[in-house]
Amino acid sequence: MRKQLSITRRKLVKSLAAASLVFSTGMMSVTSAYAAPGEIEKPELKFGFIKLTDMAPLAIAYEKFFFEDEGLYVTLEAQANWKVLLDGVIDGTLDGAHMLAGQPLGATIGFGTKADIITAFSMDLNGNGITVSNEIWDQMKPNVPMGEDGKPVHPISAEALKPVVESYKAEGKPFNMGMVFPVSTHNYELRYWLAAGGIHPGFYAPHKGDTSGQLQADALLSVTPPPQMPSTMEAGTIYGYCVGEPWNQQAVFKGIGVPVITDYEIWKNNPEKVFGVSKAWAEENPNTHIAVVKALIRAAHWLDENSNANRPEAVEILSQSRYVGADYEVIANSMTGTFEYEKGDKRAVPDFNVFFRYNATYPYYSDAVWYLTQMRRWGQIAEPKPDSWYMDIAKKVYRPDIYALAAKELIEEGKLPASAFPDFETETGFKPTQTEFIDGIAYDGTQPNAYLEQFPIGLKGEEIVE
């Protein structure tokens, strides 16, 4: 890496001397991208977010002045829903946003609005839960194995829900469930959980114009914005949902539902949100992008510092009406390491939200590939694709190279130690084979098609939805 840098610098100095008169302005921006922190191209920025606890890195970077330290003047604006947020980034109203890990991928492959979105920062791991209404829980409970303490044994598999879904189907009633966006982590986690229990969550058929995702489904999944989930379930429109916090704990708090599983139990330490920017913006503002990532890394580190010692303060900030706005007690649960399932059944889940530990902020290619495999599994990617296609898309959208530049600047400035980051010399961007899934199926990011073959429910190989 060092050798490469010095060759580039020599080359640049030579070309600068030769063409300085004519190309001075253009060359300047090129040199500053490879040298010490360059001039910020756009100090006044506007970022969008959705009211979920995992927008915390943005809030902390603002409130703790990490953005200002980098010379950035950021306005944070809550968005109405994920579609408005994505449109905002695409049309330039927002410079960047708190995004679902699947959104940059979905946009790049053209599922939904087509646009080139990239990400250089993963905002957090875990943080979601699946909640069902009280009536459904009462019907599920007899099917859930009980422990010696009289409490349900966790993780609860969707097999406990299967008889309920079958009975609804027999009566001719559609079994509706909610998730937040067609390419959201919640959609894929809910589908994964349902399929692992033998319930078919439905296929997409974009090549036939059907993007409802409900073909051949036992459970019908539809989109609801996160803050409206509890009220939609209360109204009876949906029987359960998969959403990020605080909307699962909100349901318990208000006595309208029971969270049955967290995504930590579906896939331990799964990637959740990313900080997405449009590719054009990143190319026009490389130094600004690096500065933003630096501030966010520091914010994520602060959130996990000293074994989550700063979390109560973070909850205080998030409960302000301009950020998440939910009550302190509701947000505090998951952020401080506990999770309430049934009312009164509080269990310790210290890694419910992970912001920095386990290299949570590094944008791994294997994470991108997992989302792509799930998009293929459920038909959002209508045709079979070779492994190389998955790799190409992942490398296009996830940018650990920008992350590395930001991390190195932080290490040089002494703000964070090198030990806090992966070894950039040896990191390939692919995590070793992961096995901690609820159904025990092993995931190797370098073999997406082989991975898909292992699932009983879902498209695989050359299959196309008819």
Added chain:
Amino acid sequence: MKDKLIYFLELTGFTWFIPLIRLSAGESPKHQMQELGKMVGVPLFAIAVFLFLWHLGAAKVITSLGQVPGPTQVWEQVNVLVDEHYEARDREQAFYERQEQRNAAKLEKNPDAEVTIRPYTGKETFFDQILTSLFTVFIGFLIATLIAVPVGIVAGLSDTLYSALNPLIQVFKPVSPLAWLPIVTMVVSALYVTDNPMFEKSFITSALTVTLCSLWPTLINTAVGVSSIDKDLINVARVLRLNYFTTVWKVVIPASIPMIFTGLRISLGIGWMVLIAAEMLAQNPGLGKFVWDEFQNGSSSSLSRIMVAVLTIGIIGFILDRITLSFQKFFSYDKNAVIR
């Protein structure tokens, strides 16, 4: 002097002060006290009864967001909102102080360095949002008036034009703002593309939606008002061989002012209602967005805060109506007409 004061009070709608003035001038005290009782006492009593019933009724209804807020909770939240406003101002000050410090440090190192002061990045407070809403509705209403009044006058004077426009007006009049909004959003996104926009897209979208919904009452009322002015007045203009513009300016408009202003009042009322809905969806940072954000927050104080917004919207609507009423009274030529 007294009469001038009374005239001014009548004009501005503060009619309940009139008995007080007459009292201080010593005019028939018993009669004035009766007037005072009627004008002030009765409404105040009705408001008190309403607050009491609200207080009782609210305690009985328990929703998943807690008890429906009664007057006490709403008043609490008013205080909280005022406190939040001052807190935000403190934060703003601290923000600028930090910038000054940073700039000072920069200048110390390099006296020739360029320093700028960036505008505050924090979220607007409730009171800022009220101002934004007022500004948006004003712009929307202004555009609507500028379109509706001239078109209405011409349509009122010409029967052919009126029959041409009538079906269009009748079809577009009942359309809800929420139905216009997606179209307006798409059009604004496509057409309003500049590098340094003076106005936010959400502002333009909200203002245009207000225009689209509030121009119909003014248009219809102006057209009807103009077409129903005394034919003698038009004949006089013809006898005097006044040209079209003089006729309109000197004869038509003064004669139809009552109807035009009635239309304006209705339009402003509708515009203010439409604005709140438009802001909720277009996310213009005004009162509509405040209500939407509070609903999204779902905290235990959310309902109370939404109630505060509801009352604020109502009170502001009332004030806007009064202002238009005062203007109407001022411009009206028939001072004896009872205008409420």
